[in-house]
Amino acid sequence: xxxxxxxxxxxxxxxxxxxxxxxxxxxxxxxxxxxxxxxxxxxxxxxxxxxxxxxxxxxxxxxxxxxxxxxxxxxxxxxxxxxxxxxxxxxxxxxxxxxxxxxxxxxxxxxxxxxxxxxxxxxxxxxxxxxxxxxxxxxxxxxxxxxxxxxxxxxxxxxxxxxxxxxxxxxxxxxxxxxxxxxxxxxxxxxxxxxxxxxxxxxxxxxxxxxxxxxxxxxxxxxxxxxxxxxxxxxxxxxxxxxxxxxxxxxxxxxxxxxxxxxxxxxxxxxxxxxxxxxxxxxxxxxxxxxxxxxxxxxxxxxxxxxxxxxxxxxxxxxxxxxxxxxxxxxxxxxxxxxxxxxxxxxxxxxxxxxxxxxxxxxxxxxxxxxxxxxxxxxxxxxxxxxxxxxxxxxxxxxxxxxxx
Ligand code: ADP
Ligand code: MG
Numbered sequence: 511x512x513x514x515x516x517x518x519x520x521x522x523x524x525x526x527x528x529x530x531x532x533x534x535x536x537x538x539x540x541x542x543x544x545x546x547x548x549x550x551x552x553x554x555x556x557x558x559x560x561x562x563x564x565x566x567x568x569x570x571x572x573x574x575x576x577x578x579x580x581x582x583x584x585x586x587x588x589x590x591x592x593x594x595x596x597x598x599x600x601x602x603x604x605x606x607x608x609x610x611x612x613x614x615x616x617x618x619x620x621x622x623x624x625x626x627x628x629x630x631x632x633x634x635x636x637x638x639x640x641x642x643x644x645x646x647x648x649x650x651x652x653x654x655x656x657x658x659x660x661x662x663x664x665x666x667x668x669x670x671x672x673x674x675x676x677x678x679x680x681x682x683x684x685x686x687x688x689x690x691x692x693x694x695x696x697x698x699x700x701x702x703x704x705x706x707x708x709x710x711x712x713x714x715x716x717x718x719x720x721x722x723x724x725x726x727x728x729x730x731x732x733x734x735x736x737x738x739x740x741x742x743x744x745x746x747x748x749x750x751x752x753x754x755x756x757x758x759x760x761x762x763x764x765x766x767x768x769x770x771x772x773x774x775x776x777x778x779x780x781x782x783x784x785x786x787x788x789x790x791x792x793x794x795x796x797x798x799x800x801x802x803x804x805x806x807x808x809x810x811x812x813x814x815x816x817x818x819x820x821x822x823x824x825x826x827x828x829x830x831x832x833x834x835x836x837x838x839x840x841x842x843x844x845x846x847x848x849x850x851x852x853x854x855x856x857x858x859x860x861x862x863x864x865x866x867x868x869x870x871x872x873x874x875x876x877x878x879x880x881x882x883x884x885x886x887x888x889x890x891x892x893x894x895x896x897x898x899x900x901x902x903x904x905x906x907x908x909x910x911x912x913x914x915x
Contacts, residue, residue: 569663571653573670574644581629587753589746590866592623594879595737599627603634606641606676606708611735613709617716618739621779624712628678631710641675648684655694672701678710686722699730718890741864742778747771750778754785762799770804773811775864784808819910821859821873828855831906840875853885858910860886
């Protein structure tokens with residue numbers, strides 16, 4: 511971490527008088543957010559902050575956002591659903607600026623751990639190196655950039671960002687339809703990328719589904735490594751619940767943990783909130799944690815227990831519709847119709863079962879998870895360009911749904 515030596519202190523304190531209000535007023539209660547404790551903020555003050563005589567206007571609303579100190583790799587439970595993304599993130603954290611994964615783009619639905627994972631990279635790098643780390647969100651970046659334009663100082667803005675070693679931007683789907691900011695980001699991306707600085711993004715949708723983002727930027731987003739986070743499988747949900755209950759100091763018998771994990775499937779945030787409510791009941795109402803209490807806490811989550819279709823069922827229907835035998839789909843054959851049936855089966859399995867990519871791959875004759883990603887992308891692209899194919903897929907989906915009522 512960049513240290514501030516004593517001889518620099520007077521300047522640093524003087525400069526702080528010109529920090530934008532919002533930066534100074536960031537709440538100190540969030541971990542790592544004491545005013546000006548952020549290394550990036552200090553560097554900004556020491557190196558690029560203009561003195562008051564040059565210009566009184568701040569060109570930032572506030573550079574970056576604080577990292578949550580509890581979002582670490584150690585607290586991120588690994589499972590099939592996140593293994594690939596986690597390994598890529600860890601590789602970058604351990605050797606920032608020395609991996610080929612640049613940018614790293616993490617994508618996944620809400621509550622699946624995107625923010626946790628990308629902040630874990632930031633926390634790790636801050637703890638283990640002198641690299642300048644800046645974590646921000648697309649909204650925050652937009653405010654900063656617009657402020658720099660308003661004050662006619664986007665050169666300083668670019669100089670500041672160009673000097674960051676690890677730039678992490680959360681939720682880049684919100685850059686959509688913000689053309690001006692996209693231009694600014696494009697410029698900064700190029701500076702950083704050309705100088706070998708590491709960039710990490712997160713988004714809640716696949717890049718192909720990001721409407722309102724300029725093609726040149728989309729291709730930059732995907733130019734490094736794209737890794738997705740899937741819904742956690744039962745074993746991972748159990749491991750997460752166990753760990754979180756432990757961290758909170760609550761003892762919950764394994765059978766109860768399994769019961770909760772069985773019913774709460776959508777995402778990790780939901781799992782956490784069930785635990786917190788259980789804890790509240792147990793402590794505030796002094797109730798013992800038992801199945802009736804768990805049922806009460808789960809509430810409507812209990813009702814939604816319709817089973818999802820099995821991969822085998824989807825595979826069979828896809829093969830039937832596309833006129834290919836299942837044996838061929840399980841094999842290594844590369845003939846067009848075989849590949850298509852295989853890909854369509856994988857695509858619907860991903861859409862409808864909640865299994866991880868790796869698990870789905872295993873159901874298709876032991877293919878690996880990148881084959882499944884490739885298959886899903888291929889099917890999505892094909893659907894975009896071919897209305898007949900889209901129709902066929904619609905029929906297959908309906909068939910799966912009908913047979914699975
Ligand atoms: P997202 O940014 O994808 O919406 P978050 O990173 O905010 O999701 O995760 C939601 C909550 O779930 C956070 O409290 C996070 O710590 C927790 N979480 C997500 N994935 C994991 C995991 N694999 N292990 C432990 N906690 C997790
Ligand atoms: Mg998030």
